[in-house]
Amino acid sequence: MPVTKEFKTIMAEVSGEIVIKGSRFIAHATPVSAQSAAAEFIASISQRFHDATHNCFAWKIGLSDAAVFRFSDAGEPSGTAGRPILQAAETRDLTNLAVVVTRYFGGTKLGTGGLIRAYSAATLAALEQAEIIISYPQITVTLKFAYAFTNAVHQVVEKHGAKILETGFDNGCIYRVRLNASEEAEFYNALQDATGGKMELI
Incomplete structure (x- = not known):
C-alpha cells in the first residue's frame, strides 16, 4: 500500500560489514518506493555476491497496518535471518527500504541465537552509515492554463515547494507538476485564485 503520511527512510544506498567467528556478514540497504524496485535491488545484490553462502533479505513499504513487507532466510534456519533483518530496520522506525545481508x-x-544476532547486527551496521530523512508522499498533476498566467502559476509552484517536471503548449500552457500530497487542496485553491478560476486539471 502507498504511504499516505510522512515517514522515515534512508537517503541513499549504504553498506556495512561484520565478521563473527570467521563468517562475513555484508549488509546493503537502499530506499525503495515499490515492490518491483525492492525485487530488482535484491536480485542485483544476489547476482553480485552469487558465490556467497546465503543472500538473505527483507523489505518494507508503507506504515502500520497498511505496510507491505517480505523477508527470506535464503537457506538459513527458519526465522534466523530475514525476520531479524526486518526487525532491525523497524527498531530504527524505518520503512520504504530493502536490505540484503550476504553471508x-x-x-x-553460530546456532539459532547467534545467527539472529549476526543478521540483526549486520543490518544495523549498514543503517548506521545512512542519513535518515523524513519523506513525504507525492503526487503528480497536470495543469492547463493561459500563457498570460505563467508567472502567477510559477509563483504558486514555488510557494508550495512543488516541482515542474514537464512543460508543453496546446492552446495554452500544459505543466506536469509534482508536489507533496498533503499540499494538493491548498495548491489547487491557490492556482484557481492566481488564474481567476481559469486553470484546469487534465
Missing part, C-alpha cells in the same frame, strides 16, 4: 560461511556454526 560467507567461516566454518563455525
